[in-house]
Amino acid sequence: MRMESGRGETATATSRRSLSERAADHLRELIVEGELAPGERLGETALATRLGISRTPLREAFRLLAREGLVLLEPHRGARVAPLSLEELERTVEVMAALERLAGRLVVSRIEEEELREIEALHYDMLSAYARRDLHRYFRANQAIHFAIMRACRNPVLLDTYEGLNAHIRRYRYMANLAPERWREAVAEHEEILRHLKARDGEALAATLARHLEHKVQPLARRLRDGEGT
Amino acid sequence: MRMESGRGETATATSRRSLSERAADHLRELIVEGELAPGERLGETALATRLGISRTPLREAFRLLAREGLVLLEPHRGARVAPLSLEELERTVEVMAALERLAGRLVVSRIEEEELREIEALHYDMLSAYARRDLHRYFRANQAIHFAIMRACRNPVLLDTYEGLNAHIRRYRYMANLAPERWREAVAEHEEILRHLKARDGEALAATLARHLEHKVQPLARRLRDGEGT
DNA sequence: GATCCAAAGGTTGCATACAATTCCGACGTC
DNA sequence: GACGTCGGAATTGTATGCAACCTTTGGATC
DSSP: OOOSSTTSSOOOOGGGOOHHHHHHHHHHHHHHTTSSOTTOEEOHHHHHHHHTSOHHHHHHHHHHHHHHTSEEEETTTEEEEOOOOHHHHHHHHHHHHHHHHHHHHHHHHHOOHHHHHHHHHHHHHHHHHHHTTOHHHHHHHHHHHHHHHHHHTTOHHHHHHHHHHHHHHHHHHTTOOOOHHHHHHHHHHHHHHHHHHHTTOHHHHHHHHHHHHHHHHHHHHHHHHHSOOO | OOOSOSSOSOOOSGGGSOHHHHHHHHHHHHHHTTSSOTTOEEOHHHHHHHHTSOHHHHHHHHHHHHHHTSEEEETTTEEEEOOOOHHHHHHHHHHHHHHHHHHHHHHHHHOOHHHHHHHHHHHHHHHHHHHTTOHHHHHHHHHHHHHHHHHHTTOHHHHHHHHHHHHHHHHHHTTOOOOHHHHHHHHHHHHHHHHHHHTTOHHHHHHHHHHHHHHHHHHHHHHHHHSOOO
8 A cells, every 4th residue: 555666656667676675565564554563673684584585675674664664773773663652643643634734725726537536436435335334445445535635636745755654644543443433423524525625625625634634543542542652 | 753863963872873874864965965966876886985885884875865755766777866856846845835834833832932042043043144144054044943943843753754855955955046035035034933933823823934935945946947857 | 689790692784795687789680 | 771689797686794782691799
């Protein structure tokens, strides 16, 4: 679900991706999915063996993920999966909300008809998943919608920044377990999003998107506040 | 929480920074200052020799800078300094403006007295530099003010993201050569910024910061539009 | 019993060596 | 003359080796 490549352009020669990039993708997935626990130590030799590569490309992958903030790199002391924290979650959401706001204002004047139709289709996919209470499909459609909106802004810097922050948020997702009333509310907000988008009302869309994100995160934050620290 | 290391100040254990990080800092400076020209090819062996290190840490530095968007990394074809483009500049400023807006809203409720006094001091440093038409000192104070505001938001994610984008913008700076009336206007905007900040008026501050940034970039964009392409 | 020191083991940091791929020029063919 | 093909050189990608550092454990001292 993440980056086709560095900053920006088109997903071209994907088959020719270097080992370190693939390792980074792999690790990112493991971290985001919680397979590698927060705070877990990442020994180079052990992980390199597990991934079937040598230490060199693995170290390059570490550097990438450290830059993204998913891995903590302490000199001469190795790499650790970045711990989760309420603090970090809240700070990340603050920034993402600002980006969503920007996207709302931008997208209405830049989106093309076909993209709008695709978003509409994704919206109905999401409703379908919601009707069946299929959380997994719901999440996928949901993410796809938000990324489609971002992409339609035609601003690679925005998209890339958003992707980077989104990876962080996704780490908390598995703790979500949407409460029924919150789920219903989220769907209602998505209806609103689509409506504003079709009406090309940038300001309203911006406000709804930001509110939507904050709502989405509130239960997570509450849960973190009660539960673990880090 | 999130990287203390980025290219953040707080040069704590400087002696303990890895070679690849120092190489990345060095290269970033060379690129931002234009020492390494946009589009220039970065041969690994040549650069490694020039920096007095081996290829391994240099390659790690490449990966970092590629993630930041300052370097273009094409598989099996090596690294190039990312070219400048009007497109990229405008897209970056769009995102930065959104971050400045966010900062304006956040900072008024989070800044501490001492930080405010420091910003005021920097403001007068800037006026001093302006009175002498000392462009270099002016730029330094200017940057310091904007970073101080960001830091006072107490959001490491925001600060880190802002820093990353700012490095891109700085690449265009040397083409600036502030026109006298624009310079005067920028100073006036800064007076406004300080006033709103002291008045704790977040909305007004947000608007002024965003406008300030856009004004700052407009001449660059115009110059690029007339001048080179890439 | 607690604290400090020291040596051993293990891990990371960097350099170098080898393999894979691309680029460039020469040659041949149409 | 243009185009395509085939080496060879150069460059990048990956693996491995060695040195520096950190951690740990054992023991000695207070």
